[in-house]
Amino acid sequence: MQIKSSIKDIAKRANVSVSTVSRVLNNSKYVSEDLKRRVLSVVEETGFKPNMVARGLVNKKTSLIGVLIPRISNNFFSKLIEGIEEVLQTYGYNILLSTSYNEIEKELEYLNIFEDRQLDGIIFSVTEFTDQHKNFFGETVVPTVFLGQKVETLKKYPYVTIDNIKAAYEATRYLIKQKHKRIAIMAGPEKDCATGDNRLQGYLEALKEAGLPLYTSWQTRRYHTIDDGYYAASQIMSQSEKPTAIFACSDQQALGAINYLREHGYRVPEDISVMGFDDVDLATVFRPKLTTVKQNPVDMGATAARLLIDQIHGNSLTALENLVPYRLVVRESTKSL
Amino acid sequence: MQIKSSIKDIAKRANVSVSTVSRVLNNSKYVSEDLKRRVLSVVEETGFKPNMVARGLVNKKTSLIGVLIPRISNNFFSKLIEGIEEVLQTYGYNILLSTSYNEIEKELEYLNIFEDRQLDGIIFSVTEFTDQHKNFFGETVVPTVFLGQKVETLKKYPYVTIDNIKAAYEATRYLIKQKHKRIAIMAGPEKDCATGDNRLQGYLEALKEAGLPLYTSWQTRRYHTIDDGYYAASQIMSQSEKPTAIFACSDQQALGAINYLREHGYRVPEDISVMGFDDVDLATVFRPKLTTVKQNPVDMGATAARLLIDQIHGNSLTALENLVPYRLVVRESTKSL
DNA sequence: AACTTTCAAGAAAACGTTTTCCTGTGAATT
DNA sequence: AATTCACAGGAAAACGTTTTCTTGAAAGTT
Incomplete structure (x- = not known):
């Protein structure tokens, strides 16, 4: 328990090969009930947990989504995150959160980090879509959804916003x-x-x-x-x-x-x-x-997340523009002259 | 550019070995100016970026910090995040954000994910510290800082809160x-x-x-x-x-x-x-x-992040309890009888 | 001139997985 | 009885890095 054990240790203790352990862990075919039990019991008693980084390396997927917003202490954006997290979570993705404070250099810095980290997708609430952004999204191939405003310069990624x-x-x-x-x-x-x-x-x-x-x-x-x-x-x-x-x-x-x-x-x-x-x-x-x-930021976030999942799953995108409803709510701060 | 290139491709194109490329990329010693230039120019023209996942695997560090809070749309917590991000960023760490909505099972689920993902540290705003939590933090060895309340059951990790x-x-x-x-x-x-x-x-x-x-x-x-x-x-x-x-x-x-x-x-x-x-x-x-x-949540977050960095750097911790100042601010919603 | 030392750089091992490729069964088909 | 076949499971390659090991050359020491 204390010391980090690898699949190899499990293999040794269960007297099987690494491949078998892997197969058991991934519920693959071609492993007998007998060995399965043996491996599982060793896994149980050692409390072994597979290393997601190693997994990510071979599977070429990190199950991480980069979310880039101007600032988190703005209620609108934090609600956006709530919507995003809710749907991403059900698909087994986690959020890498970054805030730009409306600074373009920071945005680009974070986008590059997202790429370096091999994130599976990006949800980006753009501040200003500059040529540098265009470059980045032109060269890169990470599934992306833009949030909060129209991004017309790129035909390959959808955006969700209100009109x-x-x-x-x-x-x-x-x-x-x-x-x-x-x-x-x-x-x-x-x-x-x-x-x-x-x-x-x-x-x-x-x-x-x-x-x-x-x-x-x-x-x-x-x-x-x-x-x-x-x-x-x-x-x-x-x-x-x-x-x-x-x-x-x-x-x-x-x-x-x-x-x-x-x-x-x-x-x-x-x-x-x-x-x-x-x-x-x-x-x-x-x-x-x-x-x-x-506006309904929770819904907007959820919509964006769903569009992203669709891209990741390789579904062809239905529409570039995703307008969500808004509504004028008359309360007390305005008055007829 | 389009196709993902690896350090091997760079090595081939620059006519050097992989080790040399790696050394150049990491600014290690023992590489001549000549080869360095050659490698760098190939890196430049291909726009090569090293794969952080592979790096993480060998370095055993992900530069990712798990932040677990009850909910993000609460202004107090989002300010906490602002403070956390500010200092983590200067140390090259990113935030994996998770929200528990005060549900204990969710907290445990996320803590386990944090562990699986080999995160370098955890900042945790506890809902309720149960035996299961105790178990988790007893067995695990991830640097951790608790936020927002006293966690007395564990002597190994610090907490930051107000009195x-x-x-x-x-x-x-x-x-x-x-x-x-x-x-x-x-x-x-x-x-x-x-x-x-x-x-x-x-x-x-x-x-x-x-x-x-x-x-x-x-x-x-x-x-x-x-x-x-x-x-x-x-x-x-x-x-x-x-x-x-x-x-x-x-x-x-x-x-x-x-x-x-x-x-x-x-x-x-x-x-x-x-x-x-x-x-x-x-x-x-x-x-x-x-x-x-x-309260000053931005400061609290920053303090927590600093304590975490200290742990990661292996500095011995100065104090388990880190109380930050608070202040009674009298405004208009109260009145003497 | 012989012997260390220092530096440069390639080969190979390692990180912890998954997956492909083999080999060896025993059962099903001819 | 000979031939195929589905399955079990091990060995090894692969993922993209870093780092250790090695070798060779150049420089410094006696």
Whole structure:
């Protein structure tokens, strides 16, 4: 028990060959009940456990999936992980978790580590899809699923996301229907291209369509953290012309914004409406309850994992684009003028 | 590029032996500048990357650390991970993430997987330390650090936590100083032994010392989720005699409780004070801002990771118990009677 | 000039498995 | 009775590395 025993030791103790032990362990054919019992009893009494690394070497599979996300302390991403883990686990895969903090060099570093480690697959929540990324995924042959945004540059791997343009468009439309004419947006960072850009685009489309003014000073591009939301709100509200509604592209930012607004004498939603995005756990606990675009990150993660398993199993992929549903949830942080 | 090349191919192309290639790759001595250049250029042009699995097999190290926590979507644990990853990364280790959802069988299952996979170390946020756990850690020899609670049954591995008894004692003391005489507690589940029990113990000590009544109907034991907090509050408030203060052993539960209270016509803190534990991100965003016992999970994670690295490097451990600081942060959810 | 020592580099063993290739049974078919 | 055949099980190759062993040459010592 103490000392690490190998299949050879088991073979010796059971008086059989290594091949036989291996066959017993893998339930292969061509081994008699007699020897099987003998081997099994030795395995039992020594508490022998096969070395997965050695196994991995010959089988050319590690049963490890690399999951790369911007940050884990963001509720959206941790829920994503929950969904991913749930399905991967049932297929006997484990997760190698890495976080990029939105830094592209880190992303590339981790992707290379994933490759070095011979991981069986990658689930990647992209920050910005650069040429370097394209290179990596062009040369490499690891099954991959992109998560959270469209990755059009590569035709070989699927992605799962919501229709961000449409969702943002609808959210903005809702504010417009509520008679808001001066609507600001707190979008994701420019780096985080697709998502940030798409939601901004949806917002702009809605405004344009309604013939409303679009001031760039009412558009911020910051990270999805409470602090950044706070800061973005301070920027927007420092303009001489102030909006009556803010569309925050994440609940985190919405929360930070509301925090700022209240500390500076604005009431939400009486003075200013705030719309969020994501519907994180606290959106309903917070007061006012957050009006927001609900995503289902657990489902998204699970979907991504399933798509990955499909690839690993060699099934031909059904669709590159996998859009999952979202839903506008009206609660208390927005109000008709 | 396309086809996976091995060190052998490189050797052939560079007209040297495998050993030489390996030596070049590992920067070992005894290889001339001439051959070195030749090998390096072949490596360059083929984009060769050594197979970490094969390396792991001979080096008997995987550079992988198993991290086992109850759930990742809890902000406390995800911050823990942030701290862990930060230091592990600088030492070239990656994280294999697993979540137990407080299920003991799952914990044991994952621990066994960790062992099978030859992980170099384990960071384990225990739910309940059972005999089976004891067995596992008795027989196994993997460097380990326990996180979040005292694990006294094993003298060989360190743990990092805060002094939960004292922290809960002080939190309760604070409420008592605020003239509260009827104080309820929402503790962690019974399963989650040390933490839940310890905080309950600190609470009881403070009450006893002050000669205050302790009703078991004012003590709940539930998971640290918003929903469980909501439910626990409903239980406590359904008693005929109602408390004037609730000490929730997690911010999550505190939030759920406040939610319940407000929905049922109680004002916080005017009618009932609510004290939290953890100081998660939203504790300051939420209104009323949460009075809470601040922990620093990022630091805790980093500390645990460092202790693990120490073990792996074979340094003798300095102390079994590693207590990290905590701090009572008074904000708006509590009020003097 | 003879003898160590140091360095360079290839051959081969090792890491712990799985799998292919053999060989030897005994049973089934002719 | 001769021939095939399915099965059991051992020996050995393979997976892709690192490391030990060896040999040979060049340099340093007496």
